[in-house]
Amino acid sequence: MNKQKKNKLEKKGWKFGSAEEFLGLSEEESAYIELKMKLSANLRKLRTEQKLTQVELAKVIKSSQSRVAKLETGDPSVSLDLLIRSLLALGTSNKDIARAISS
Amino acid sequence: MNKQKKNKLEKKGWKFGSAEEFLGLSEEESAYIELKMKLSANLRKLRTEQKLTQVELAKVIKSSQSRVAKLETGDPSVSLDLLIRSLLALGTSNKDIARAISS
DNA sequence: TAAAGATATGTCAAATATGATATATTATCA
DNA sequence: TGATAATATATCATATTTGACATATCTTTA
Incomplete structure (x- = not known):
């Protein structure tokens, strides 16, 4: 993972271990983030395929629109x-x- | 999922939606539990393959032996x-x- | 363009997961 | 057998995640 991508994630609120400050992310950290990203993207894909709004999905999962947005972003x-x-x-x-995880 | 298996899970502390009380678990619930079970089993497999004790794994993941036991059970x-x-x-x-999830 | 619909972002009290600790149970082996 | 190592279970204060809400920023469409 390059510095630019890392900065982008940090701007979104991700926190990284200080030991990795200059070395980039550990294998473990980037695999974990990558995993979440893939599932997020998949969720949005599924929701839009099913022609649901975030508000509608929120009802299905008993959550709120804002949390759905957070899930997807x-x-x-x-x-x-x-x-x-x-x-x-x-x-x-x-x-x-x-x-989805393997893709 | 049959009643016997459900009772076993309930004894372990799992809670199920009341609507499913007689109907068994929803697809969603059982898929979620199955997923966790598979990953749990996989974790134990990996740890023992690597000849680590729960205490040693706990150090690696910065947790405690008791939590590792909970992860694996x-x-x-x-x-x-x-x-x-x-x-x-x-x-x-x-x-x-x-x-592991697909297996 | 403006209004309406959809999605994003920020905040927070309540709910849930956490590591730590103590202790119980189960294996291993002398 | 009994001692020792490994794993399981219980509890709890702290940390993280949660749904809800307010509000901001797109997007669509009239």
């Missing part, structure tokens, strides 16, 4: 749990999730 | 985030995680 405050629960709520199977 | 108090972070800390790639 990769806000660091959202958990993998909520991301995956949301995908499952839209009918995604575990296999689909695996595919 | 599928305690409902553990998040997918911590599970996946732990797998990544043990050198698992996103593709490996995808494989």
Whole structure:
């Protein structure tokens, strides 16, 4: 992961270990972030395919529009749990999730 | 998911939506639990393959032995985030995680 | 263009997950 | 067997994530 991408993420609120300050992100950190990004993108894709607004999806997952927006924009405050629960709520199977992660 | 399995999970501390009380778990709920179970099993597999004790793994992921035990036994108090972070800390790639989920 | 619809961002109290600690249970092996 | 190592379970103060709400910034369309 390059410096530019890192700055972009930091601007979004991501925090990185100080040991990585100059060395870039650890394998672990970037894999984790990449994973979330992929699931976020997948969630938005699924929602729009199903012609739902964020407000409508929020109802389905018993959350709020603002949290859906955060899920889809990769806000660091959202958990993998909520991301995956949301995908499952839209009918995604575990296999689909695996595919999204591998892609 | 059958009643017996559900009882077993409930004994472990899992809570299920009341609407599913007699109907069993929703697709979504069981997919989520299945996902966690698979990752839990994978974590234990990886740790033992690498000949680490729970105490040693705890150090690696900056947690405690008790939490590692909970990760591996599928305690409902553990998040997918911590599970996946732990797998990544043990050198698992996103593709490996995808494989574990699909298996 | 303006209005309406949709999405994004910021904040916060409440809910949930966390590491730590203590202790119980289960394996291993002398 | 009994001692020691490993794992499991319980509890709790602290930290993080949550839905809700307000409001800002796009996007669409009339």
